[in-house]
Amino acid sequence: MGGTGSRLDRLACRGCGRDSEPDRLIGTCPECGQALFAEYRTDRFDARSWWASLGNRPWTLWRYREMLPVREEAAVTTLGEGCTAILPLPAVPGAEGVAVLLKDDGTMPTGSFKARGMAVAVSRARELGARALFAPTAGNAGIALSAYAARAGLGARVYLPAVGTEAVQAACRAYGATAVPVPGTIRDAGAAGRAAEAGSGAFEMSTLREPYRLEGKKTMGYEILEQLGPAVPEAIVYPTGGGTGLIGMFKAFRELRDLGLTDARPRFYAVQPEGCAPVVRALDHDAPRIEPWTDPVTVAPGLLVPAPFASERILEAVRESRGGGVAVSDRAIVEAMAWLATAAGISASPEGAAPLAALPELVRSGRIRAGERVLLYNTGVGSGFDVGRLRAALDARALDAPAHAGGRGRSTIVE
Ligand SMILES: Cc1ncc(COP(=O)(O)O)c(C=O)c1O
Numbered sequence: 001m002g003g004t005g006s007r008l009d010r011l012a013c014r015g016c017g018r019d020s021e022p023d024r025l026i027g028t029c030p031e032c033g034q035a036l037f038a039e040y041r042t043d044r045f046d047a048r049s050w051w052a053s054l055g056n057r058p059w060t061l062w063r064y065r066e067m068l069p070v071r072e073e074a075a076v077t078t079l080g081e082g083c084t085a086i087l088p089l090p091a092v093p094g095a096e097g098v099a100v101l102l103k104d105d106g107t108m109p110t111g112s113f114k115a116r117g118m119a120v121a122v123s124r125a126r127e128l129g130a131r132a133l134f135a136p137t138a139g140n141a142g143i144a145l146s147a148y149a150a151r152a153g154l155g156a157r158v159y160l161p162a163v164g165t166e167a168v169q170a171a172c173r174a175y176g177a178t179a180v181p182v183p184g185t186i187r188d189a190g191a192a193g194r195a196a197e198a199g200s201g202a203f204e205m206s207t208l209r210e211p212y213r214l215e216g217k218k219t220m221g222y223e224i225l226e227q228l229g230p231a232v233p234e235a236i237v238y239p240t241g242g243g244t245g246l247i248g249m250f251k252a253f254r255e256l257r258d259l260g261l262t263d264a265r266p267r268f269y270a271v272q273p274e275g276c277a278p279v280v281r282a283l284d285h286d287a288p289r290i291e292p293w294t295d296p297v298t299v300a301p302g303l304l305v306p307a308p309f310a311s312e313r314i315l316e317a318v319r320e321s322r323g324g325g326v327a328v329s330d331r332a333i334v335e336a337m338a339w340l341a342t343a344a345g346i347s348a349s350p351e352g353a354a355p356l357a358a359l360p361e362l363v364r365s366g367r368i369r370a371g372e373r374v375l376l377y378n379t380g381v382g383s384g385f386d387v388g389r390l391r392a393a394l395d396a397r398a399l400d401a402p403a404h405a406g407g408r409g410r411s412t413i414v415e
């Protein structure tokens with residue numbers, strides 16, 4: 001075992017402009033409390049030769065190790081994550097003439113793209129001496145944290161919205177983690193977790209409150225370039241909750257351009273459910289920041305994020321890429337799950353099916369045009385979700401809905 005060759009240089013704060021030293025455990029900027037972003041040394045780096053040599057490496061996201069933060073191979077904690085398939089879809093109704101691809105992270109260890117971020121962040125926390133880790137979660141992040149912490153030999157505690165997460169709690173406990181149900185949304189779970197862990201010595205792994213989950217997620221963009229080469233799609237449609245997926249892919253394409261490996265500038269479209277769409281609302285209103293969404297409700301637990309942290313960075317990723325936001329109904333999400341399974345053989349969670357649900361609207365509004373290539377990102381597997389039960393729950397919600405609520409119904413979370 002030796003060094004990974006990581007070129008990690010510093011942690012940059014976009015809030016106050018101060019850099020932080022990366023080789024100690026650190027969450028957010030000590031000066032201003034905002035998110036920190038890893039920057040790499042690219043001087044005397046023959047990126048083209050590096051890129052050309054990747055083909056000889058194992059098919060995991062660690063093939064990009066020079067542009068990842070972990071320095072010692074011994075710290076790398078892996079379950080074989082990354083390098084998921086990109087599949088063409090059959091003709092999508094409402095998107096005639098558009099070449100539609102889907103990247104399938106439903107096949108990742110622990111069933112979702114959250115494994116990317118946790119593999120890298122747990123490895124790095126282990127390298128920097130953390131003994132125990134905690135995070136609030138809507139589900140998948142907690143399962144991934146529990147699995148990678150188990151593999152690293154670290155303790156893990158996850159704080160979850162109490163309603164509808166019973167199966168997730170069991171999955172986390174199966175990996176030996178402690179699962180703590182909290183009344184309310186992931187926001188409440190985050191506040192409760194931080195209060196309970198104050199002084200415990202455990203390291204917080206919340207989205208963008210530590211710098212390295214984002215680094216794992218950016219490998220989605222690296223893979224898209226490596227797998228599709230010059231045919232990078234013009235548009236990438238991505239389900240957005242906390243926003244790390246989008247910010248990570250935006251960072252990836254910026255780094256890949258800075259390394260001289262591509263000129264591609266895909267447009268990023270953030271998809272959110274109509275019942276919790278703070279990012280889409282801010283984009284629609286040209287707002288400088290994202291305001292918290294009140295009374296959130298959706299069938300997609302990972303998208304139930306009423307107040308994403310680092311919201312300016314989400315808006316930046318979408319705006320600078322010249323993309324946009326789309327809100328989709330829960331019913332469209334459930335029908336997209338059904339279509340992916342029956343017409344394409346692909347198992348998608350509600351979050352993972354949301355991009356397909358958004359595609360007809362993107363085409364109808366002219367934001368995606370015939371002749372373009374578009375990549376839909378399936379972020380998680382559909383096992384554990386029953387389309388029949390979801391349809392029935394939506395029917396019941398429609399019956400419940402007071403007329404003035406625009407059909408949204410009561411603020412219950414349908415699992
Ligand atoms: C399957 C799935 N997709 C998407 C998301 C949203 O991810 P992000 O935080 O990158 O916006 C989540 C978050 O929990 C998720 O579990």
Ligand SMILES: [Zn+2]
Nearest residue numbers: 013016029032
């Ligand atoms: Zn700062």
